[in-house]
Amino acid sequence: MTVSLDSPTPSTPSRAARRKPPQQGAMQSRAGWFVKITMGILCLVWLIPTVGLLITSFRQPEAANTSGWWTAIASPLKATQWTLQNYHDVLFNGQTPMGVSFVNSLAVALPATIIPIMIAAFAAYSFTFMQFKGRDALFIVVVGLLVVPYQVALVPLLQFYGSIGLNGTFPAVWLAHAGFGMPLAIYILRNYMATLPLSVVESAKIDGASHFVTFWRLIVPMSVPALASFAIFQFLWVWNDLLVALLFLGQGDNMVVTVNLASLLGQQGQGWQLLTAGAFVSMAIPLLVFVSLQRYFIRGMTSGAVKG
Amino acid sequence: MLKVINALLAIVGGVLGSLLLFYVMNKVVERLPRKWEERVKPYVFFGPAVLLIGFFLIYPAIRTIVFSFANSDSTSFIGLTNYTDLLGSGDFVSGALLNTLLWMIVVPALTVIFGLAVAVLADRLRPRAEKFTKSLIFLPMAISLVGASTIWKYVYESRPEGTPQVGLLNAILDKFGIAPVAWLQLSQAHANSLLLMVILIWAQVGFSMVLLSAAVKGVPEDTIEAGRIDGASEKRIFLSIVVPQIWATVITVFITVLIIVMKIFDIIYVMTGGNFNTDVIGMRFFTELFTNGNNGYAAAIVVMLMIAIVPVMLYQVRNFRRQEAQR
Numbered sequence: 001m002t003v004s005l006d007s008p009t010p011s012t013p014s015r016a017a018r019r020k021p022p023q024q025g026a027m028q029s030r031a032g033w034f035v036k037i038t039m040g041i042l043c044l045v046w047l048i049p050t051v052g053l054l055i056t057s058f059r060q061p062e063a064a065n066t067s068g069w070w071t072a073i074a075s076p077l078k079a080t081q082w083t084l085q086n087y088h089d090v091l092f093n094g095q096t097p098m099g100v101s102f103v104n105s106l107a108v109a110l111p112a113t114i115i116p117i118m119i120a121a122f123a124a125y126s127f128t129f130m131q132f133k134g135r136d137a138l139f140i141v142v143v144g145l146l147v148v149p150y151q152v153a154l155v156p157l158l159q160f161y162g163s164i165g166l167n168g169t170f171p172a173v174w175l176a177h178a179g180f181g182m183p184l185a186i187y188i189l190r191n192y193m194a195t196l197p198l199s200v201v202e203s204a205k206i207d208g209a210s211h212f213v214t215f216w217r218l219i220v221p222m223s224v225p226a227l228a229s230f231a232i233f234q235f236l237w238v239w240n241d242l243l244v245a246l247l248f249l250g251q252g253d254n255m256v257v258t259v260n261l262a263s264l265l266g267q268q269g270q271g272w273q274l275l276t277a278g279a280f281v282s283m284a285i286p287l288l289v290f291v292s293l294q295r296y297f298i299r300g301m302t303s304g305a306v307k308g
Numbered sequence: 309m310l311k312v313i314n315a316l317l318a319i320v321g322g323v324l325g326s327l328l329l330f331y332v333m334n335k336v337v338e339r340l341p342r343k344w345e346e347r348v349k350p351y352v353f354f355g356p357a358v359l360l361i362g363f364f365l366i367y368p369a370i371r372t373i374v375f376s377f378a379n380s381d382s383t384s385f386i387g388l389t390n391y392t393d394l395l396g397s398g399d400f401v402s403g404a405l406l407n408t409l410l411w412m413i414v415v416p417a418l419t420v421i422f423g424l425a426v427a428v429l430a431d432r433l434r435p436r437a438e439k440f441t442k443s444l445i446f447l448p449m450a451i452s453l454v455g456a457s458t459i460w461k462y463v464y465e466s467r468p469e470g471t472p473q474v475g476l477l478n479a480i481l482d483k484f485g486i487a488p489v490a491w492l493q494l495s496q497a498h499a500n501s502l503l504l505m506v507i508l509i510w511a512q513v514g515f516s517m518v519l520l521s522a523a524v525k526g527v528p529e530d531t532i533e534a535g536r537i538d539g540a541s542e543k544r545i546f547l548s549i550v551v552p553q554i555w556a557t558v559i560t561v562f563i564t565v566l567i568i569v570m571k572i573f574d575i576i577y578v579m580t581g582g583n584f585n586t587d588v589i590g591m592r593f594f595t596e597l598f599t600n601g602n603n604g605y606a607a608a609i610v611v612m613l614m615i616a617i618v619p620v621m622l623y624q625v626r627n628f629r630r631q632e633a634q635r
Contacts (some may be wrong), residue, residue, distance in 0.1 A: 035429045039441055042426065046444050046510070049459045052476060056462070067472050068479050107315035115322035118362070122330055123357035130351035138358070143628045144621045145365060147563075149571040151370035151593060152614055155375055155607045158597065159382070160368075170311070174318060179364020182357055211349060212334045240452030242574045247598060254311075258454045261577050265458060272462060272474060279458040283451045290450030297449075298518055 058082050058275035064273035071236040086277040090264075096253060098281045105285075107170055108245070108256055109238040112177035113231055119178070120185030121227065125215045128193040129187065130203050139190070145183040150244070153180070158247055172248045177241075181234045188233075188300055192226030193219060229300030232293050236286050257282035329356065347632055369614070374606035382603045390608035403585060404592040406499055411572060411588060414513075415505050416565040420558055422509065423516025427524050428546070430517075442521070446514035453511060460507045460619035461579060464491040495585040504586060507575050512568070516561045524550060524559035572618060589613060 015188045055069040060083055063072070072081055126132070127139050157176060160169070166172040177216040196219070220227075242258045249255055251263055261282045264270050290297060333352045337345055379386050394400045413556055430438045448456060466473030466488050473479040478488040494500045527550050535545040538558035551558075573590035576582055582591040589609055 035432050039426075039429055039433060039437075043444055045443055046448070048476070051465050053459050053462055064399075065474065068474050068476070070476075103311055107311045109323055110316035111315055115321045115326070118323055118326040118330075119356045119360065123354040126350045126353035130350040130353065132347075135350070140625055140628070144359070144625050146363065147567055147621050147624050148365065149610075149613060149617065150365075150568070151571055151590070151610050152372050153365055155597060155610065156365070156368040156371035157364070159603070170318070172312065174322075175360075176364060179360045182361050183365075186357060196604055198607050210334070210338065212331070213351070236450065240454075242452065242454055242577065243594065244482070246577075246594075258452050258574075259427075260453075261454050261458060261575075265454075265461065265578055266581075272465075275458060276462065281454045282593060285445070286452070288449045290447070294446075302519060302522060303514065 002092060008120075029241055035187070053276045053279060056272050057086055057088075057280055058084070058098075059273055060274045061086070061271050063275075065271050085204065086273045087281070090274050091282060092278045096255055096260060097256065098260055099280050101255055101257045102281060102285075104249075104254055105258075105282075107240055107254040108173050108249070109175075109235055111170070111174045112238045113235045114180075116178040116181050116185050116234065117227060117231060119181055120189055120230070121220060121223065122187035122215065123182075123186050125211070128196075129198075129214075139186075141181045141223055142186050146187060150180040154243075154247060161248060166181045167248060168250055168252065168254060170249075170254065173238075173244060176244055176248065177238050179235070180244075181230075181237065184233065185230050187225060188230045189226050192223055192229075196222055225296060225299060228293065228296040232289060232297045233300050235289060235296075239286055241249075250271075325348070326356070344521065372607045372610050375603050376611045378604055378607075380600075380604050381603040386604070390604040391612075394605060394608055394612075399594065404582075404587040404589045406571075408570065408588045408590075410498060410501060411508075411569045412566060414502070415508055415569045418505075418509050418560045419512045419516045419565045420520075420562050422513045423561065424520050424524075424558070426513065426517045427521035428550075431521070431524065442514075442517060445517055445577070448511045449514045451511075453507070454578055456507050456511045457575050457578040460503075460510070461492075464503060466492075467492045492580050492586075493584045500580065500584055501586050504579055505577050506526050507579075508569065508572065512565055516565070517591060519561050520554060523554035527553045563623065567617065567620060570613060 052069045055072055056064050059069065059072055062079055063081055075081070086308050091097055091102075127135060154175070161167045161172050200218060200222075201214055204218055209217070239256075240258060242262060244254045246262075249259065251259060256264070261275075261278050264275055264278050330352070334349075337348050337352055340348060374392055375382050377385050377387060385405050426441070432442045433441065462474075465473075467473050467475070470486050473482050474489055475491075477491060481488060481564075492500050493501055494503075496554045529547055533552070534543055535549045540548070571590045572588055573594060576586055576591040577594065578586055582587045582588070582595060589612070593606050593609045593613075596602045596609065
């Protein structure tokens with residue numbers, strides 16, 4: 001967590017920010033006791049539930065289900081109460097172990113992130129640097145679609161996939177997420193490309209470069225920050241999604257981590273030591289991606305993107 | 309391991325395939341006469357994206373509207389029956405619909421207030437403490453709502469009286485000699501719904517904080533200084549000088565959270581399955597579509613959701629136009 005949250009660089013700065021660069025703190029005055037205590041309490045509310053989960057995932061099953069996790073902190077050095085067995089159990093045992101779901105989630109999320117990027121980048125280029133009839137109207141439609149919830153597509157899509165036998169397969173989910181993520185991808189990329197100097201494209205044109213070459217050699221390399229922003233958004237979105245995975249992949253061999261965790265929670269008699277370990281397995285990758293690439297995530301967020 | 313290979317193939321195929329597609333289409337277009345080339349080329353560039361959007365969003369949305377006037381397996385039209393059935397049943401109106409409304413009233417407002425409070429208060433801490441606090445509060449953004457629900461289900465866990473409580477909340481009650489409460493079944497005054505809302509607020513305050521913090525730091529110091537010179541109190545400066553300047557961001561955050569709330573599903577599915585009067589329309593949609601196999605009801609619920617989102621959509625478009633005009 002070394003990335004500063006203080007100075008995100010929005011690709012479309014607000015009017016106020018443009019007038020004057022962000023300062024050391026607009027409301028400058030020292031923190032009193034009230035502020036310190038309030039922030040302390042807030043930090044605890046954010047931290048304690050997660051700490052409880054983490055501690056329980058390393059406890060012996062018997063202890064985890066008959067005493068609170070806080071009792072384990074009282075004697076942290078008692079080595080016999082800690083175990084890695086829960087992670088072993090949740091990753092490798094059971095009908096569809098979390099380990100299999102972990103691989104499934106990767107198999108779903110990576111293609112569903114990568115496939116739409118190229119397609120959206122081409123579209124964003126045409127919306128930014130090409131002239132054609134109805135360009136602005138078409139882009140307005142994209143902006144409007146940003147807030148449309150993907151539920152609108154699920155009823156017919158479930159039926160359609162059912163009729164061509166695509167239900168329960170990965171391509172069904174890849175394509176659905178590629179379609180659902182497309183408005184956001186075009187929006188983020190187009191807004192970023194609009195900030196690139198037009199002179200670059202024009203001089204390339206004078207030098208005789210085609211649009212294809214300009215796109216591939218100039219615009220794509222210059223748009224890497226925006227491409228990364230969208231990639232992180234989409235990856236987290238797909239990895240953390242429950243509804244699409246539940247509808248199109250279900251609970252069989254192909255179930256992803258979110259569906260697996262939800263079904264563990266739904267089963268009677270699953271000990272908390274397994275649920276907590278399963279939860280951490282499902283969170284590991286998004287936390288890693290998020291913490292290491294937070295800068296790009298914040299840039300995407302502050303570009304005013306809303307996903308329905 | 310076949311899955312991994314397939315996924316890798318899909319990534320390589322997806323990237324190379326789409327690149328090849330664009331390359332070939334581009335080459336074909338370049339053979340056209342110059343005048344036509346300029347005209348056709350944009351369609352080559354945005355065509356695939358528009359096709360994807362059309363096929364996976366717009367066309368299904370239209371089909372959904374059609375389905376909402378048809379019976380449960382979409383074989384014959386039944387007019388407005390799905391709508392009158394749903395809106396006529398107290399189960400839907402005073403259950404799912406009312407609860408969704410409650411979520412819409414409580415969650416976006418509290419998320420904005422908490423986010424703003426953290427943004428303003430953390431600003432006064434020492435830089436290291438500010439960074440730590442913000443990182444911590446931002447972190448739940450990364451995890452799934454299923455994961456967040458697991459975390460809080462453990463907090464709300466209830467065991468029979470007399471046995472040791474493993475849930476934090478009931479353990480605290482136990483310390484004071486109060487009998488354990490089955491929190492998730494506590495439907496009086498929608499208490500359990502409120503406890504579920506806590507999860508979403510907990511997950512979203514970080515988002516709200518980051519946007520609002522950037523906005524607050526962007527407020528020009530001289531406007532605040534002017535207020536101080538005029539002798540305004542800190543509270544007055546905040547309400548009359550800072551808030552008006554960050555209002556656009558407040559609205560953005562509010563709307564973003566509002567949209568998430570309107571279609572909330574994961575938390576309810578995991579925590580209560582919609583029982584104990586915690587049903588919402590996102591959950592009901594899933595129940596009708598998947599559990600009951602009733603396409604008609606499911607489609608009608610989505611259409612109602614769409615109608616509710618139209619104002620937000622218009623606002624979004626208007627906002628975008630204003631931004632573009634300023635560019």
